[in-house]
Amino acid sequence: MRASLIQIDVDPDESVNSRRQRAGSLVREQAGSDLVVLPELWPVGAFAYQSFEAEAEPLRGPTFEAMAKAASDAGVWLHAGSIVERDGGTLYNTTLLFSPDGELARSYRKIHRFGFDKGEAVMMGAGEELATVALPDTTLGLATCYDLRFPELFRSLADLGAETLVVSAGWPERRRSHWTLLAQARAVENQAYVLACATAGTHAGVEQCGHSIVVDPWGEVLAEAGAGEEILVVDFDPAKVGVTREQFPALKDRVLGLAPPR
Numbered sequence: 555m556r557a558s559l560i561q562i563d564v565d566p567d568e569s570v571n572s573r574r575q576r577a578g579s580l581v582r583e584q585a586g587s588d589l590v591v592l593p594e595l596w597p598v599g600a601f602a603y604q605s606f607e608a609e610a611e612p613l614r615g616p617t618f619e620a621m622a623k624a625a626s627d628a629g630v631w632l633h634a635g636s637i638v639e640r641d642g643g644t645l646y647n648t649t650l651l652f653s654p655d656g657e658l659a660r661s662y663r664k665i666h667r668f669g670f671d672k673g674e675a676v677m678m679g680a681g682e683e684l685a686t687v688a689l690p691d692t693t694l695g696l697a698t699c700y701d702l703r704f705p706e707l708f709r710s711l712a713d714l715g716a717e718t719l720v721v722s723a724g725w726p727e728r729r730r731s732h733w734t735l736l737a738q739a740r741a742v743e744n745q746a747y748v749l750a751c752a753t754a755g756t757h758a759g760v761e762q763c764g765h766s767i768v769v770d771p772w773g774e775v776l777a778e779a780g781a782g783e784e785i786l787v788v789d790f791d792p793a794k795v796g797v798t799r800e801q802f803p804a805l806k807d808r809v810l811g812l813a814p815p816r
């Protein structure tokens with residue numbers, strides 16, 4: 555399989571509409587890949603909280619339309635990153651996954667909202683449903699940014715059959731070491747591929763780390779981007795997940811339901 559991770563620059567001086575068009579063109583340029591991935595909240599910026607209300611869209615809004623068309627023009631599975639979704643009176647951080655004919659295969663509302671007592675954590679509703687998507691050669695498990703810190707979410711995705719864990723993010727440069735470490739940890743502990751796509755640039759005063767990364771089920775880094783806008787193109791063998799799990803069957807040694815101390 556070939557995957558293209560589009561580490562787009564979120565520049566506050568570029569309009570959302572212009573970035574949407576540019577993202578569509580970048581996706582089209584990846585025709586020939588099997589799977590194209592965009593990062594978290596790239597239309598507005600993951601930390602541009604003050605713009606969330608104004609830029610919120612219905613699920614099937616302008617980003618949905620642009621990305622559905624880009625997926626079908628390129629003939630690729632497209633993980634279109636996430637949008638600020640408005641559903642009734644509630645905002646969600648929602649990922650869109652399109653099939654190569656431009657149909658929505660899955661959406662995923664971010665479960666772990668970031669910000670503690672501000673930003674997304676207080677402005678957005680929490681997703682409640684895990685998301686997996688069966689592609690012809692692998693099953694994807696979807697996660698968004700801060701979710702990466704919660705291993706139980708990834709283990710639940712693996713239990714549901716996920717073999718390729720796709721993380722879209724807008725991760726701050728200040729915690730870049732956590733980003734690469736956690737991406738490798740989620741790959742090793744679940745014996746799965748991790749495709750983690752982040753944003754470049756600085757918005758709302760928060761420098762983004764970039765460094766999108768692809769890790770194999772053994773924890774080896776297959777490719778890693780730099781800090782700026784970049785497209786990471788990686789070939790990987792989905793069969794390696796089954797081989798790794800068979801040759802080093804640690805997942806079979808799990809002990810569930812541990813008793814608390816008496």
Ligand SMILES: O=C(O)CCC(=O)C(=O)O
Nearest residue numbers: 600668699700724725729
């Ligand atoms: O966990 C982190 O350090 C970053 C999380 C984040 O920026 C987000 O979820 O938007």
